[in-house]
Amino acid sequence: MPDAALLRAPTLPDRLQRWLTDDWLRGIDAAFAALLAEQGGETDETVLILAALTSHIVGDGHTRLALDQAIREPLTLWSDPPPQTPGIETPIDWLDGLNLDAVRDRLAGSPAVETIDSRRTESRLTTPLVRHGDTLYLRRYWANEQLIERVLTERLQDQTAAIPALRQRLDTLFPPAGRDPDWQRVACALATRSRFTLITGGPGTGKTRTVLRLLGLLQSQRMDSHPGKPLRIRLAAPTGKAAARLGESISAEIDALPLPGSVRDAIPRSVSTLHRLLGPRPGSRLFRHDRHDPLHADLVVVDEASMIDQELTARLLDALRPETRLVLLGDKDQLASVEAGAVLGELCAGADAGHYTTATIDWVRTMAGDDIAAWQGAGTALQQHIVKLRESRRFSADSGIGAFAESVRSGDQAHAAALLDGPDPDIQRLPLTHDSDSAIETAATGGYQPYLAALRQSRPLGDDRDAITEWARIVLRSFTRFQVLATIRHGPLGVARLNERIAARLQHEGLIDRATGWFEGRPVMITRNDYELGLMNGDVGICLSTRLPGETASRLRVAFELADHSVRLLLPSRLDAVESVFAMTVHKSQGSEFDHVLVVLPTSGPAQTRAELLYTAATRARSGAVIAHPRA
Numbered sequence: 001m002p003d004a005a006l007l008r009a010p011t012l013p014d015r016l017q018r019w020l021t022d023d024w025l026r027g028i029d030a031a032f033a034a035l036l037a038e039q040g041g042e043t044d045e046t047v048l049i050l051a052a053l054t055s056h057i058v059g060d061g062h063t064r065l066a067l068d069q070a071i072r073e074p075l076t077l078w079s080d081p082p083p084q085t086p087g088i089e090t091p092i093d094w095l096d097g098l099n100l101d102a103v104r105d106r107l108a109g110s111p112a113v114e115t116i117d118s119r120r121t122e123s124r125l126t127t128p129l130v131r132h133g134d135t136l137y138l139r140r141y142w143a144n145e146q147l148i149e150r151v152l153t154e155r156l157q158d159q160t161a162a163i164p165a166l167r168q169r170l171d172t173l174f175p176p177a178g179r180d181p182d183w184q185r186v187a188c189a190l191a192t193r194s195r196f197t198l199i200t201g202g203p204g205t206g207k208t209r210t211v212l213r214l215l216g217l218l219q220s221q222r223m224d225s226h227p228g229k230p231l232r233i234r235l236a237a238p239t240g241k242a243a244a245r246l247g248e249s250i251s252a253e254i255d256a257l258p259l260p261g262s263v264r265d266a267i268p269r270s271v272s273t274l275h276r277l278l279g280p281r282p283g284s285r286l287f288r289h290d291r292h293d294p295l296h297a298d299l300v301v302v303d304e305a306s307m308i309d310q311e312l313t314a315r316l317l318d319a320l321r322p323e324t325r326l327v328l329l330g331d332k333d334q335l336a337s338v339e340a341g342a343v344l345g346e347l348c349a350g351a352d353a354g355h356y357t358t359a360t361i362d363w364v365r366t367m368a369g370d371d372i373a374a375w376q377g378a379g380t381a382l383q384q385h386i387v388k389l390r391e392s393r394r395f396s397a398d399s400g401i402g403a404f405a406e407s408v409r410s411g412d413q414a415h416a417a418a419l420l421d422g423p424d425p426d427i428q429r430l431p432l433t434h435d436s437d438s439a440i441e442t443a444a445t446g447g448y449q450p451y452l453a454a455l456r457q458s459r460p461l462g463d464d465r466d467a468i469t470e471w472a473r474i475v476l477r478s479f480t481r482f483q484v485l486a487t488i489r490h491g492p493l494g495v496a497r498l499n500e501r502i503a504a505r506l507q508h509e510g511l512i513d514r515a516t517g518w519f520e521g522r523p524v525m526i527t528r529n530d531y532e533l534g535l536m537n538g539d540v541g542i543c544l545s546t547r548l549p550g551e552t553a554s555r556l557r558v559a560f561e562l563a564d565h566s567v568r569l570l571l572p573s574r575l576d577a578v579e580s581v582f583a584m585t586v587h588k589s590q591g592s593e594f595d596h597v598l599v600v601l602p603t604s605g606p607a608q609t610r611a612e613l614l615y616t617a618a619t620r621a622r623s624g625a626v627i628a629h630p631r632a
């Protein structure tokens with residue numbers, strides 16, 4: 001029943017409390033508004049609610065509230081809006097009644113807001129909120145945005161000296177392959193001429209291969225010109241898993257590089273997490289390395305850049321010396337980081353069409369011999385430093401997953417639907433009659449059965465540590481064969497309910513003993529970096545019943561395979577930030593691959609978000625993706 005008192009005259013605390021209860025806001029959003037009211041001297045309810053909403057969208061992955069959009073299309077502020085009950089006021093109703101001019105006036109009169117003209121970039125105050133033009137920011141995100149723009153603009157201003165014999169070096173590393181342009185070669189060439197380059201491309205388009213050749217090219221040139229003084233190269237990725245994957249790809253390919261052994265030896269194989277590279281300071285969001293103590297590196301390469309949020313991008317740029325080259329690799333079409341700020345996606349706007357100026361086209365033709373004139377445009381300075389790799393080696397053009405991902409990416413829904421209904425076994429549809437359709441549990445049971453079978457069948461008899469480690473490794477690896485991916489948090493198809501539903505079915509089938517708490521077979525994901533335990537956000541472990549040497553009874557321990565392939569067994573009590581992953585959100589799945597995925601998609605949601613989710617989810621699969629969704 002609608003609460004009549006609230007409908008008549010909801011007070012601010014009542015309103016915020018209801019929105020909090022109904023999941024429109026997070027506790028921190030309401031607390032932020034309360035703080036501004038209590039300690040910031042803010043009395044205007046409109047400003048306070050806008051402050052809570054600006055905080056909310058940070059939780060939803062955005063760094064700023066576009067006022068005009070918030071008023072015209074309020075629903076777009078929630079990627080996963082809670083259900084609306086008729087008669088109960090939601091923030092959507094509240095935003096609907098606002099007038100932009102009146103909002104501007106109220107913000108202008110607020111002691112909590114600094115109003116900055118859209119042409120100005122510096123600030124003189126320290127208010128918690130900043131209004132820049134018609135966009136409202138929490139100050140930290142505004143400051144980050146300014147820093148990123150300033151540092152990139154500086155880096156793009158001048159070109160570095162041309163590499164001697166660039167053409168011959170490119171010919172060695174990228175032998176003519178009958179394609180013009182060879183985008184990998186173009187990316188490598190362009191990256192030699194500036195201190196910032198961004199290489200984007202879908203899965204398997206050769207980002208790692210290209211950057212490895214770039215490292216080889218720059219290192220060999222350096223060793224020619226400065227014998228005995230190789231380039232200091234640092235490689236990083238946002239998560240431990242992504243770092244391990246890049247390290248493995250480099251190790252697998254480096255021996256085939258057509259360069260002298262001394263050059264190959266001067267290319268690092270180890271990749272650190274970005275946090276480690278910057279040097280975390282316990283209890284602070286700041287890092288040891290910043291403009292006052294910059295990184296000792298001539299070249300920094302960061303992979304999986306789509307997963308880097310705005311804050312970390314700003315900290316990275318702040319920690320680079322002006323002369324250090326930065327190369328970012330990533331897939332702009334993947335979902336952005338779970339934290340706020342889709343930096344890669346925003347930087348790469350327009351990368352599909354290139355927008356190369358005549359000067360860039362001429363430079364590439366002269367220096368590399370490739371013709372990119374078909375991608376001409378009056379692009380920005382930044383666009384001259386972005387290259388999109390366009391040909392996937394992982395999915396051939398006729399692979400179902402590749403074709404499906406491409407049609408989702410380009411918005412061709414009809415083709416995507418036709419592929420789902422087509423004969424290709426690697427991309428299939430699982431139609432659901434309703435949200436609680438047990439077809440999901442059935443498919444999930446089929447997918448998870450092999451790892452649970454491995455758990456039972458490979459269990460060692462005694463307490464030999466090596467045998468237990470080997471068993472854990474087998475179980476962990478067989479868990480990567482299949483994963484249910486959830487695209488939303490709320491409702492029967494949300495990640496929490498899916499986890500419960502699947503666990504209940506596995507228990508019903510006798511594949512696990514319990515479905516709640518800690519039990520053998522429970523797969524969990526770490527949700528916060530734990531440097532002490534050596535576990536990173538996103539690491540997946542499995543709970544096993546183990547009896548180690550000297551123990552008289554078995555105990556539940558969670559097994560993790562670390563980046564160096566060692567296995568760690570930890571008592572559950574040592575893990576405080578974990579969640580079950582019978583279903584994993586698509587966000588958390590980034591940087592991982594599975595043989596098969598079951599993607600559970602709701603019928604509604606903003607089209608753009610759905611497309612990004614679906615693209616990211618389907619491309620996690622090496623061999624097969626099934627898309628489950630209720631019939632429209």
Ligand SMILES: Nc1ncnc2c1ncn2[C@@H]1O[C@H](COP(=O)(O)OP(=O)(O)OP(=O)(O)O)[C@@H](O)[C@H]1O
Pocket residue numbers: 184201202203204205206207208209210249253393394
């Ligand atoms: N031009 C090429 N010639 C031959 N093999 C290639 C070429 N480009 C890529 N490959 C191969 O395709 C595979 C994928 O390449 P790579 O790992 O560099 O892609 P990626 O874009 O980094 O992939 P991911 O999205 O998985 O990180 C590798 O085995 C690589 O050796």
